Amino acid sequence: MVRGRGEKPLVHDDATRIGPRRLLVVTGGLVLAILAAIGAYAGLAAQNSGLHVAWTAVASTIAGVFAFLTTTAGGYAVLNRQLTPAGGTRSTEIRGGVPPRNNSFTGRTEPMDSIHTSLRAEPARGRVRSCALCGLGGVGKTALAAEYVYRFRSEYPVVWWVRAEHPSVAIEDLSRLFVALTGNTSLDSADVVNQLWPELAAAGPWLLIFDNARSPESLRDLWPTGADGCVIVTSRTNTWSELVDETITVEVFSHQDAIALLRARTRSDDRESAAEVADHLGRLPLALVQAAAYVNESKTTLRHYSDLVQRQMGDIMATRPPSDYNVPVATTWSMSIAEADARAPGARDLLTFCSYLAPERIQRTLPLACVDDLPAELAAVVRNPVRYDLAVAALLHYSLATAEADHIALHRLVQFTVRFSLREEDQLNWAETAIRAMDRRFPRQPADKDTWERCAALTPHVLAAVAHVSRLGSTEPKGDLLMRAGVYHMARDLASSALDLFRMALVDYEHTCGPDSLEVAEICGELARVQHRRADLADALVFSERAIRIKEHRYGATTTRLIPNVAQLGGTLMESARYAEARDSMERALVLAEAAYGPTDQRLLEHLRHLFWLHMKCGRFRSGLRLVERGVDIQARAANPEERAAAFLHEELGHVHQEMGDYESALSHAQRSRDLSATLDGPDSYRALTCETGIATALISLGDHRSAFDIAAHCLEGLSRLQGEDHPDCADALEILGLALHAGGRFSAAMLRFSQAIAIYEHFYGCDHPYVARPLRSLATAQLALGDIGPARAGLDKAEQIILRHSGSRHPEYARILQARSEAYRVSGDTENAAALIREADEILRDARRA
Incomplete structure (x- = not known):
């Protein structure tokens, strides 16, 4: 904080109270003034005699003494001295x-306590008690020291402020203290x-x-000696x-303190x-005070100022500082920077x-890593x-x-x-230096877990450097760097951050490589993936189709470059309930992969997995199981089987066993999938959390609803943190x-949870x-349990x-609706129709398990 309007300078403690000593000084001054007036009058009356010289001399002397006593040291301080009794000691204030005093002083409880503790400590022999308040220019060191004086002035009969930036000024202020003490x-x-020190x-x-x-060197020759005193340095x-x-x-x-200061100084409720x-403004006190002064003087609002700071930071920082500070924020550190470079x-x-x-x-x-x-x-x-x-240093x-x-x-x-x-x-040169340095340093394989620590440390600097080169209109390529940063964020389940990075990469690629370049196709593939994760299916379809269109135009319809994009398109179509189109895309991706890699390559597992989930959503459980069995066979033949692929296979096996009615096996596979995913990605990773839905479902089927509730609650909390509480994964x-x-x-x-899932x-x-139908059916069963037959039938x-x-x-799912x-x-007493529906439902489920 900086100096503010408020209390008058602390010229004299208790200045408004007339105590015995003040009364003595005031009374003496009046007497001397009266004598001076009498002397002047007498001098005029006696100007024709020789007495006028004597009277004039006496009057001038009296007036001079009075003027000295009342304006000691040019009005810098008022000396209030008690008469020293016989054999006594003198007392000064x-x-x-x-x-x-700054009436808007805010916070600072901890450093204030530190100052007080330091100055009350037992001093080393022959030394004064002392502390130094250090920090960035504009951080409020002076205001903190001043507030300390006002809060604890009763502990110090003598308080003197020394301007210590230059030794000559400091000596001048100490000289004034000497005059105030001795006259x-x-x-x-x-x-x-x-x-001065003995007098003090x-x-x-x-x-x-x-x-x-x-610096300490500038004060070493001015440092007080002796005890019974305290020093604060800023x-x-x-x-x-x-x-x-x-x-x-x-x-x-x-x-919180920064907000409180702005609101207090602007009297704003915003x-x-x-x-x-x-x-x-980085919560810098000087900048906050300058912001409040701008708002007050221009009769505007904090909202307007916030917009200005983002658009015109340079102009805002160079505005006139508040009246209680002598330089604007923009020039506060110029001298320090120059002195640091000289040092x-x-x-x-x-x-x-x-700074970039x-x-x-x-x-x-x-x-050093970017030195080249x-x-x-x-x-x-x-x-x-x-x-x-x-x-x-x-x-x-x-x-x-x-x-x-x-780090610094x-x-x-x-x-x-x-x-x-x-x-x-x-x-521009420095911004491009920063972006090239980040591009060289950021890992080339950001999905590799071993690189994550370095990616995490560099990502904020990547974003800062990109912002600067973009602001300055640089043509320095940055798409590859942004894409790698986005892939890292997707690997860490940070989909929203990845989306922002991929979008910036797309803009850069379109500008530097052209709208139909392979780079644009690749980033569109990543955008499709992240939008699919975020359940923005319309956008995911657009990006997948654009990537496929570019690659087909450049490389033909059978190129292996199409495989990930066609597979992604199939997954998005499946989530959109466009099952026939989804099957065409997924089977096309599998055919391309088999042609490129052979029928037993582990890279086929991803495509088999996509087809598995499509079959399960279409209610074809037996064919889904056959797809998993093929995947298990490929995994068993692999020279170096992948643990991540194994985690996916166990998840699929758990799901299909659940649908086939083998709940013990379903639970075992779901737990194995979760354990592998937790080892690979962490216990609270997206993969590990989604596996917990399978565990909870199996536990409910086995009758352990308490454990299922705990696991589902943990899953919901984790997914809400990663995806947002209104994401479809949270609805699951x-x-x-x-x-x-x-x-x-x-x-x-239960009805409340089902209703929340339906809304999402x-x-x-x-x-x-179809995702809406399932919780609607579950909600109806809860309503039936409570006897609400009408709403239940409407939902069904x-x-x-x-x-x-x-x-x-x-x-x-139709069979479950029939159930x-x-x-x-049954609740209505129609047992015949109830039995008929159960038979029809059982037949449908048997067919699904055979299909």
């Missing part, structure tokens, strides 16, 4: 130079400091604040440990916009390179471990960066200031959770999709219409 104005400034010690507990000190440099007892790093505001502004040549270039990356967690090894892409001067620094360490010394053993971090506004100070040509989990509740007799709770399916797939009618339209009257209808007849 002196305050000087403390900035006005002696005759000493030279060079002699004052040595004589005699005045009782005291507190000096050396504000904005540049500084952008952080090398104070040899001079002070404790160094306290002042950080930017917390998110918490959302305040949060956006706080995030855009260690290469520091500025290192800072500039890092994300601000947090820049690996210290990153510049750096400008020659910076590369020479980075290749020399000592010069590189010194450059980092210089940035840390001036609080332009923070660091740990393995910058404030985003420091980065902006560095970029904004460059010529446009230089900005909700439906199984409802079945577990139903099996436990909790029908109302209808939102993504429409009201006429709707479910039946959907299944007949898409799958026909021989589908297993539910039989229960409705």
Whole structure:
């Protein structure tokens, strides 16, 4: 925080109270003033006599004494001194130079406590108690020190503020303190400091604040001696440990404190916009105060300011600062940057390179890993471990960066200031340097789990570099880098992030390679995959068809390049309930793969899996089982069988055994699939979680509804985190959770889960999709259990219409609807029709298990 309007400067403690000493001074002043007036009058009356000279001299002397006492040190402080009793000691109360109190001061509880603890600690013998407040320019060090003075001033009869940026100014302020203590104005400034400390010690507990000190060396000759005193230093440099007892790093505001400051200063109720502004400005107190001042002076809103920051950051940061600060944010760090570069040549270039990356967690090894892409001067620094360490140390010394053993971090506004100070040509060169460095460093096989740690560390810097080259209109290719980053995010089940990256890659490929290039086809394939995962089937179909169209035009209808796209198209058509078209695409992909790889290659397993799920959705369980058995045979013949393929095969076996009525086998295979997926991808990965739906379903069939409920709840929580709580995968989990509740007799709770699943399916797939029919039927069974026959029959009618339209009257789901209808007849007492429906349903299920 910075200085704010509010309390008047702390010239004198309890200035409004007239105590005995103040009364003495005021009374004496009045008496002297009266005597001066009398003397002046008498001098005029006696001007024809020799007495007027004497009277005039007396009057002038009295007036001079009074003026001195009331305006000591040019009005810088007021001295309030008690008369010293015989044999007693003197007592002083002196305050000087403390900035006005900031009535909008916010937060800072922890550093305030640290200051107080440090200054109350037992000092080393012969040393004053001291602490240094260090941090980035604009972070609020001065405001924190000033607030400490106002909160704890009663503990210090003497408080003096010293402007310590330049030694000459600091000596001037200390000289004023000496005059305030002694009234002696005759000493030279060079002699004052040595004589000040005994006088200060005699005045009782005291507190000096050396504000904005540049280095320990600049204060070493001005450092107080003796005990019974405290010193606070504020500084952008952080090398104070040899001079002070404790160094306290002042950080930017917390998110909540930043919002509170903006709202307090602007008197705004718009918490959302305040949060956006706080995030855009990196919660830097000076920037927040400047934002509030802009909003207040221009009579605008925080929402408007948030929009401006995103579009015109340079203009906004260069606006006039608030009245209680003397420089705008845009120029706060210029001197520190120059001094850092003078201290260690290469520091500025290192800072500039890092300003085109994300601000947090820049690996210290990153510049060396990218050294071949750096400008020659910076590369020479980075290749020399000592010069590189010194450059980092210089940035840390001036609080332009923070660091740990393995990474450094910058404030985003420091980065902006560095970029904004460059010529446009230089900005473009540095941005392209950053993007080339990221392209060289980002792994070429991002789906490989062994590369994930490096991908995670680099992804924020990739995004930052891409944003800069895009903003500056660079033609530097970035599609490959974006595509690799997207593949990594898909491997980590971060579909939404992958979608953004793939979309950016598509735009770049279209611009650099052409709209009908192979690169565009490949990225369309990735976009189809991610949109399928996100259940955006319309978009997935568009991208798959575009990829196929480009490849067929360039390579013909039998090229192996088509295999993944045709297979993906089949999967999306299946999810869209376009089963005949889905089968054509899937079988085409399998034929192409068999022709390219042979009939026993493990690469066929993916295509067999797609066909398996199509057969299961069409109610052809026996043919689905044959497809799995072929996959198992291929896996058994493989020289190096893949564990991931084994996980998929166990999942398929579990599903088909569930449909065939072998629940023990279904549970065993589902658990094996989950265990393999958890080992490969983690226990809370998308694959492991989706396997849990099979486990829960089998447990319900085996009568263990309690365990099923727990597993389904865990699955729902995990999928909600990965996919969003309104994703169709979550609807699957909700439906199984409802079945577990139903099996436990909790029908109302089950109805709620079924209703939620229906709403999600209808939102993504429409009201006429087969996925909607299943929870409709489950909801009807719960309603029947509660005696709500009318709503149950209406729901079953709707479910039946959907299944007949898409799958026909021989589908297993139709058989389950008949089973539910039989229960409705049974509840109504019509046992004959109930029995007939059960027989028809059993026949349909037997056919499905034979088909």
